[in-house]
Amino acid sequence: MLPPALKSIYQQYKADTDAVATWLATTAKARGYVQGLGSAASGGAPSGRLKGKARKQAKQVAQPPQDFGATISSKPAAQAKTYVLKISDFEPMASFLSRIESIKVPDYFAVAIERVVWGTVRLSHLRKNFSNGLGGSGSAADTASDERHMYFANVLERVRDTLRPQMEAGVFNEEELDKARAARKGQNTHGPFSNYYSILGIYEPSEQYEEIAPPKTTPSASSQPEVKYTVEQDNSYEEASFLFTMLSVEYAELRSALERLWKEWAQGKRDLASVSVATNLCFELARSMEDDIKPISDKHGGGLNFLKGYFMNICAATGFDGEDLQEAGDMYNLWGYPLAHDLLINTAELLNGHFENNSTKDLITSYNGSFGWYNPRMGDPEHLSNRENWTQDMTALLEILPDIQFLGSNMCRGIVEDELIRGVSEQLQFGRGAKTPMWLAWAFQIYLDILKPLGPRCSRGYDEMVRESNMIKNAMLNVPPSEARDRVLSVASKWDHDPIQLVRDKMIELGELRGPGSPAFKFLRRNPMHCGLWIHMMRTTFHRSGAEYIAEPGAVMVTTQLYHALRQEKLLGDDLIWEDLKTIWDMQGNASFFAIEAPASRDAYFNNYCLSLGLSAKNWVPTNRAKQVKGKKAPPPTAHNANKRFLKIMGRVSMLLSHRLMPTGARAAPSAEFLAKVLEEGRRHQFIDGKGNILPGKKEEAKMKNFEGLSPSQLVRHIAEAIEGERAELSFNYFAMHDTVWKLLEEIRKQIVDTFGAEAAPLPEEKDLPFVAGYVFATASGRKGVQETGQPTDDLINIAAEVIAQFLKDGKGHSVKGWPKTAEVGDVGKLKFNEVYPWGMNRFVQELRKKGGGRQLKELQCPIL
Structure with missing residues (x-):
């Protein structure tokens, strides 16, 4: 069982329930109890999009690579056989065990059942409010579901009370809980979702539920059972709605964390590469969280179905009709733009439209400006009208989506592939009718959250990327030809030419695509996160290649x-x-x-x-x-x-995570546990030598874990800080x-x-x-x-x-410490290395030219700033 905060709300609730069921059943069975030990699980609904060979490959890719002496194992853990336990079996087993004096209840069980009791009682009360909210908008309330959860809550309370005499005293450290609660005071723990969900009485995790965390909450390896017991899954609409709401709260927390990080970057307080990697990891975490509830939510139309339902319910609760359009062509009543913005309606609908219209396209497409152009000089979004904000959202996405689609195609796969590119590519492969996942709509909303506050400074990320590229290329000026040098220059020179502009302009010239053309590097000027990921890849490649260069x-x-x-x-x-x-x-x-x-x-x-x-x-x-x-x-x-x-290859955290930026096709998303292990591996790296052996006298320090009890949003911030802390190691020449x-x-x-x-x-x-x-x-x-x-x-x-x-x-x-940190383009413009053209498009351009002359490229181009 993971430390509480390493899991999402749903993951922790489910893990605690299973831990209670498993300990009760396995302990009772070992002592001779034979009644009501459950039936074998049927396997349940599929848990994701991948099957067969693709799923096997995804599991392998989900783990950090095993180079550099990695200690995060890629070997999948053996899966325990799972049995489904009836709720009515809990109490008899607890009563049976309470009569055996030699049995001591382990701390992790005591903690798990306490959290489940807190959570289940709270959920049971709020489910009723939630049902009433849905019922008010015409949705059928599942009273049977409410009754099942209240019954389960009462059973768990009785199990806990029955076994309490066999629990160790002092399992819960009240002093630590008081400190945790005090630390939370004054913090904004509510994301943009919470105000709207409170209208329907939606679940918000209680402080007590989150903070019950004694020193020892995990069963030891020797005590891990060979079989696992779980409680039968409730697949009702009510349950799916509630799990979806939990997911929304998690997304709101991550969104708030990213907002703080990007604000710090805009203020010059944080490094672009570290913030960008953390953001891309948040996108992966968001996917992982949605995958957890996907088997249930898909039975009821998926996440976007709930989004739309919530939007209409909230509109009604605040006194207006969400379907009363102000102008023909509107997606909804724009009076509700702030609600749609926070509930991801805007990005979800725009993505659905793009995928529907472009699922069969295998060449680069272009936005023709039919809805206008994104204007970075419009000013603060808070001072714009709802319609102006909607137009800004729409045009920003319509302009960048064709570029993202092109970069994810086989025609133009780069060294860096972020989750926006990967997600769009996957959706287009599914063809028309595929539903946009909630995580992708959320990720594109984060993109807008980053872009719009920057205003006319939106190209700042690109400027930083160019400086970093010139600095690294400058370091290669006097390095003799070698494989290491070519590897560095291949990454640092990749964006010397804009492949998007090259192909799009050539296709317009030959009549294969309608204009207008695109300014050079528009994609990068509008996407500081992608620029930051390239900076990160340049730094890690520069360091690793340099270390290999001097090692032999x-x-x-x-x-x-x-x-x-x-x-x-x-x-x-x-x-x-x-x-x-x-x-x-x-x-x-x-x-x-x-x-x-x-x-x-x-x-x-x-x-x-x-x-x-x-x-x-x-x-x-x-x-x-x-x-x-x-x-x-x-x-x-x-x-x-x-x-x-x-x-040693330094920058351990940076190196491990750089591999997740490479194009690898479908793969499993990482969990918060994965991020915690990456951070622990980065800390452990301080106590090993170049061969991965722990230094004498450092064994105990290397074992220490400093990241238990952190929430996913806290872990992401630690990742950003760790990468920023490794910058000097990666930049040393x-x-x-x-x-x-x-x-x-x-x-x-x-x-x-x-x-x-x-x-x-x-x-x-x-x-x-x-x-x-x-x-x-x-x-x-x-x-x-x-x-x-x-x-x-x-x-x-x-x-x-x-x-x-x-x-x-x-x-x-x-001299090395003081080597030039900046370089003009003229200093590095004549650099030569083995790769003729970084994107390898010479043959493609030649093929286009064979098609003969077409109309000339129009002078009109879409605006960039």
């Missing part, structure tokens, strides 16, 4: 060892600090550079150097050296890869760091050769420059090899000290 030569590792040795030997002045190297050292930790923790002698410098390259410590054991036969060479050193040092140390090792080698001559100093070739540090350590410790000793000499270590000291005096120790 090992120049940074051995130079860090050399710098450490020189400071230990007092051969560098206290004022000569290598800031760049210290930065990467602090980020990576000692374990990425040293096999021997902080070596402090010349023998230790050399031994650490050898160990970090993968040699075995056995090579220094005297008995091994004694085995040498006089007149013969010593046996070759033995290797032991456990000693080999590796740099590993490419420049490698180039810097490589040139330094070249200079050390040159000085040694100039001093002693090439023959007297048999140093490695330039392609093996990291071994120069090994020669310095070997001569300083009097080693001729791993197993041979000689006379120590200071000659080479002194030369290394002189070269590094001069390097630092020349101010080169902070």
Whole structure:
């Protein structure tokens, strides 16, 4: 059972009910109880859109990838066999168990039943109000459903009271509950839905229900039952309506959290990439939450059916007819625009219309401006009329939906695919008549919530994306051709040309599409979230590729060892600090550079150097050296890869989540539990080395969990903060760091050769420059090899000290830290790499041209600002 707040309201209510049923039945059965142990579940309704192979693949994709030593398992948990338990069986089992003195009720059961009692009693009372509200608008109230829930509430209360003597005292920490309630005072825990739903007396989770959370609420792995018991599902319209309302409250909470994050970005207080990734995750969470109730809601027409019903009920309750149109062509009585806005009617209907009219389109489409154009200069939406706001909503979506459709097509799949693109693509594949899911209507409402308050500054996200792209491309200017360089440039250069404008204008020119044309990069200028996701992908690609780029030569590792040795030997002045190297050292930790923790002698410098390259410590054991036969060479050193040092891929949370931005087709949506595990993995990453091993003495700290008890909206905010906190790690220029140390090792080698001559100093070739540090350590410790000793000499270590000291005096120790953070287009415009055209559309454009000349592109283009 998950910590309470990690689940949606419905998930937690259902999980608590199942936990109570499962403990009662399994414990009673183990003690000889044989009556009323339930019947096998029939499997129930399908839980989602995916089946067969697609569902299997989706389950795999839903988990974080297993690279970088991930600890979040992708192995699906074994499914316990499920039995359905009758409500009438609860009380006899509780009575039976109460007579066995040796049985102690576990804390998690006590907490679960207490939450269920609180919730069920409250739900039972509010269901009646809810039924009355529906009945007032002509909907049939299900009195039988009300009676079942009140009966269940009474049964649970009696079960709890029967078993209370066997519960541990002090399960509920009243002091902590008081603190939690105090912390909630003054917070806006109501979303835009709540005011409208209160008209019908809709459920709002009570503070008590949410805050019952003792220290230990989860059964241990050893106590997990092999079978699971559940209460028979109520599939009535009443139940479906109520579950849908729970979902609406969850959406309202997430919407409020996103509103705060985007407001902070607009004020310059938060990073665009972190807010964008958090928003896209919210879209995925919204889908996951809707999927939970989908088997029931689909039996009664789906979520949008409830939306429309709520809208009409609320209109009637506030005194006007929602179907009394003010003008021909209106979707509803625009007097109710604020209600329709919050109840997702606007986005849902616009999406339905787009999918109905475009489900058979396989080429790019275009909005012709028949309803006008979105105007960012209209001003604050709060000061506009309902009709003006509706027109702004409608035109903003009608203008961007064709672009989103194109980016999700096989013609133009990018490296980044957000949930808006993925959701639109799926709906179009379903064909005409497919119902828009509530989560997608909600996600597009969030898009409008982001766009409209920005007004004429709506292109700010695009400006940030261009700056980030130029900065990263600038870092690649002097990097030699390599796979890592090409990978970075492929992402950073992807939007150098606008594929939407290119294809649309060419099709207009050839007569395949009606105008007007589209300004360049209009999609990005109107979509700061998508820009933020590209920034995130650029940063993660830049970091991972840079770490791989410097890992194989090992120049940074051995130079860090050399710098450490020189400071230990007092051969560098206290004022000569290598800031760049210290930065990467602090980020990576000692374990990425040293096999021997902080070596402090010349023998230790050399031994650490050898160990970090993968040699075995056995090579220094005297008995091994004694085995040498006089007149013969010593046996070759033995290797032991456990000693080999590796740099860590940093930005753990960012890296795990970047994979969810790639085009992967249908997949399962993540849960709040998934986000909590990602955050825990990010925290754990601080205590591991480059091979994923927990550092000595850090085992207990690595196990700690800091994210239990957080709501989905709180988890999303923590995700945003974690990604923002990793920005410095992702932005550090590993490419420049490698180039810097490589040139330094070249200079050390040159000085040694100039001093002693090439023959007297048999140093490695330039392609093996990291071994120069090994020669310095070997001569300083009097080693001729791993197993041979000689006379120590200071000659080479002194030369290394002189070269590094001069390097630092020349101010080169902070060149990476101070590398240009901005770059003009002219600086990077001539960058070349293997990819001819990032979107791979050359052949497509050629095919269009073969169709012959058509009418010329019209001068008229739709406005952008």
